[in-house]
Amino acid sequence: MAIEALTLKAPLHPLDKYLRLTRIPTLWCPGCGLGVLLGCLLRAINRRVEEEVLKRDNLVFVTGIGCSARTTFYVDFDGAHTLHGRAIAFASGAKLANPDLELIVIGGDGDIAAIGGNHLIHAARKNMDMFVIMNTNFIYAMTGGQLAPTTPLKVITTTTPYGNPERPLDVIKLLSVFEINYLARGSTTHPHILENYFYKALGLKGFRFVEVVSTCPEIFGRHMGIRDAIQLYNELKKRIIFKPKPKPEESMISWEKGIIIGEFMINNYESFIELIKKTTYGIEN
């Protein structure tokens, strides 16, 4: 039981086989929730690949613009780093052109729910076959800290210097009106739970959505007066309320009252691809 110091050849970390190692370390800040999110996602993918539910070469990561969107830099899969807010549209086209592909869209709360909001709504409405992961850090981090649709009331950001006058958006509640197959919220403070949500979603068809509440110490933490990664992590963890199967009406994402994580919807509705096959090509399942 002694500390050894060695130099070893890659791959070392169990997830190294899924990473573009020449681009590691990531550009994400120390303590950024995105690295935790990516670790959970890759572990979930690994489980599904080993079970032969998914084929690694069929997976395509599609991202828009922002810190979350840089994920495509680091993963050794087919990937597309596209335009701000348009990842869902790009992914829809790819899936419809080749239904064998498995699309994973990763974006921030601004990319997916603000500029990409229209595409989000219609992809969910159609139960379009894709897995969308939204990283909620409550701010536009990459561009320096502007208001996001999820930023809490009264918070000071670079575009709300007198305090945020806007009510924030609960994307879970928004998407709950649609007939989608998976709707969950997780947190990077609870990586085991998050990995399981990713694992579940990867085994379903249709539209699957996981909101990941995440720490952004440098930008959001700074706006809240909590710049230390550990402090922000603890503050976020304090507010997490775990409910295994909450109803969408119970969803809450508030820095004052609490953040509920759990699986809000798990269904087996017909997916968009299945409906197209049925209507356009007369192929029944």
Add this chain to the structure above:
Amino acid sequence: MKRVFIRGNVAIAEASLVAGLKFYAGYPITPTSDIMEYLHLKLPRYGGLAVQFEDEIASINAIIGASWAGAKSMTATSGPGFSLMLEGLSLAHITETPIVVVYVMRTGPATGVPTRSGQADILQARFGAHGDYITPIYAPSSVQEAFDLTIKAFNTAEKLRTPVILLSDAVIAHLWENMIFRDRDEVEIIERKRPNTDPSNYLPYKPEDDGVAPMAEFGKGYHILVESLTHDERGYYVPTTEVQRRMIERITKKILLHIDYVYEQKTYLTDDADYIIVSYGSSSRTAKSVVNDLRARGVKIGLLDIKTLWPLNEYAIKKVCESCTRIFVLENNIGKFVWDIQRIVRDIDVIPVSIIDLDLPDPDEALKVIEKWL
């Protein structure tokens, strides 16, 4: 091969099927919606799929995604929709994605007159998207040309791995004419180059000697990176002047290397002409009528009908015009293509004949302007 009597938009739709279209994404917009409706019905019979999306922004991004999944893809729109597609077009350029955008010009600006024509958008088609790039643009003046140039648009997109615009207008869209329909085995159909190396050696943006990089697709184990940031041959973001220059050179040079393939023009009675009318799209039909009228009066006048609005083979244009005394540029806008001709021919008098008309310019009106300058 058979003779058919159809309208311009249907010719475009049928040509796309002949060319191998597999994915169409679009949004309703007058005067182009019938292309989308026609393809919604017919494309599944060819093993493809047409989907109406929530807006034009989704449409252009979806067809880029579909192209990277290996499908020949297309969208069709008009002025207001194309304005929304500009960022997407920019993405297609930096990622070198083959797509065809059918742009049926209508009266503008803004909502204008949705059901009528204009040619005000030629510079927007050329330069509307941000950044440096060259978009090949083909402009038909007849239903036959709408068919032929749509096939050429697909071939250009696949051959040069670039977005291409088929620039029609509301006149050609719903004009019924005879045309010769040629099927798949009767025309040249070009497919994109696919990589001939295994994934570990493949670089998605490294051009071969013809200036074009082979294009892999999702799902084949190549682990490709479609990248909207400035990137090197691997698709990795490298924000340096050297890489930016190399990338811009790559995407522009590959078009210019093939200008002889891309550029097309038609001449009518220009060999002995003292005067030439330069025109394009539906305005060429007016110009031809004016040429015929003036020739009947003994005036030696000809027509230079431009089929490729961009890039221009300046030498080819100059050659036709060099022995003229005066050149007229007839167009249905405030005068835009005339600037190119003035720049290209330089020491010959170039007169703009800008006639704004909700249909094609009236030949009598054009004749009145031109005969004053003879």
Add this chain to the structure above:
Amino acid sequence: MGLSKEDLVYRVIRNNNDKFRVNVLIDRCKECRLCVIVCPNKVLVMSEEFNIRGFHYPLPLHMEKCVGCKLCEYSCPDFAIYVEVIKS
């Protein structure tokens, strides 16, 4: 073009007990210290030395208390620490 996976080498600091080995790829660490605080048994201690980027990194000092829960591995944003189960 350039380095492939197989060319890369990493400096590793590791320690083990009978059942588990904790490995730290020290040059990937950004000193966020999340691993240190999520560990339920306070196995990890930040080093005095710096890695190649100027960050302190975790040392798996108290392996006698390590139960292999892998919370450090799962909470690390940088793929810098992982736990192996050793066959005994």
